[in-house]
Amino acid sequence: MTPQANIVVIGTGGTIAGQGNAASNTAAYRCSVLGIDDVLGAIPQVSALANLRAEQLLQTGSENFDNRHLLAIGTRVAELLEQRDVDGVVIAHGTDTIEETAYFLHLTLKSIKPVVVVGSMRPPSAMSSDAALNLYDAIAVAAHPSSRAIGTLVVANEEIHTARDVVKNNSFKIEAFGSPYGPLGYVIEGRPRYYRHPSRTHTVATPWSIDALDTLPQVDIVYGYGALEAQTVRDIAARGRGIIYVGTGNGNVAAHLIEPLRDAARRGVVVVRASRTGSGIVLHNGAQPDDEYGWLTVEDQIPAKARILLSLALTRTDVAQELQAAFEHY
Ligand code: DGL
Numbered sequence: 001m002t003p004q005a006n007i008v009v010i011g012t013g014g015t016i017a018g019q020g021n022a023a024s025n026t027a028a029y030r031c032s033v034l035g036i037d038d039v040l041g042a043i044p045q046v047s048a049l050a051n052l053r054a055e056q057l058l059q060t061g062s063e064n065f066d067n068r069h070l071l072a073i074g075t076r077v078a079e080l081l082e083q084r085d086v087d088g089v090v091i092a093h094g095t096d097t098i099e100e101t102a103y104f105l106h107l108t109l110k111s112i113k114p115v116v117v118v119g120s121m122r123p124p125s126a127m128s129s130d131a132a133l134n135l136y137d138a139i140a141v142a143a144h145p146s147s148r149a150i151g152t153l154v155v156a157n158e159e160i161h162t163a164r165d166v167v168k169n170n171s172f173k174i175e176a177f178g179s180p181y182g183p184l185g186y187v188i189e190g191r192p193r194y195y196r197h198p199s200r201t202h203t204v205a206t207p208w209s210i211d212a213l214d215t216l217p218q219v220d221i222v223y224g225y226g227a228l229e230a231q232t233v234r235d236i237a238a239r240g241r242g243i244i245y246v247g248t249g250n251g252n253v254a255a256h257l258i259e260p261l262r263d264a265a266r267r268g269v270v271v272v273r274a275s276r277t278g279s280g281i282v283l284h285n286g287a288q289p290d291d292e293y294g295w296l297t298v299e300d301q302i303p304a305k306a307r308i309l310l311s312l313a314l315t316r317t318d319v320a321q322e323l324q325a326a327f328e329h330y
Contacts, residue, residue: 107330
């Protein structure tokens, strides 16, 4: 008989730790109230998948997560992965920002052991909750050797997504997760099946290690629209080291906002054009003369993950070409 993998399940809150008054409460309930021991205790079937240890790291909705929460989660996961008797980690997480935490781990962990971030759209108390199966599947994925060395994963609805690509794209439906290029694979009857692997650099091959990070530079996201006032852009640009400007379509910038963003770039604030569309490539020097204006572009990354990537990139360089290269490589 093959020995079971040792998996640590970390609780951080979210709907997967939520509770409604009635089973019909699929969308109105209290978040982050059940401890991870209780959430796991309700799924005794997981003991057939792995030797499990649970720990409660946080207990809050992921909409509250700032850079310190990301660093705290990353630090704890890295400590666990270094332990010889830990084969993988599952993080139970609110779904709102699962894609950001997962991407941060994908870029900063220095281990090939599987790390899976999982949430649910309905609390365990709701009719047809996705909590039990999502967590069961996440543990199955983390425990399986085929999940090693492919970066941080997000499991939902029997699909396995790479942290780089996965996006929450619906506010209430169970089918709320998708990747623009499709999932890496499926998990069925407690076994993952992979059909492709991430092609962009991650985990052990990136220059960022969670062990070397104490803080992250402030990068803000500005959602662009024609009625956005130039002064608002100037005010935001005065605060941090970078701005992800979420333009319309192919990262278009309204004419009256070009000068405030050029000013920001002249003062050393990194300006990166992104797109409101949610998918596709923002072509460098396409809709705008980025090199002339001193701006960068996100390539195909969504604004929330572009913020994470730029924050990390700024810990090592201020050089525009090197920052742009990060968007092409990760
Ligand atoms: N409070 C939200 C969060 O933690 C709930 C969303 C969810 O977990 O589905 O992200």
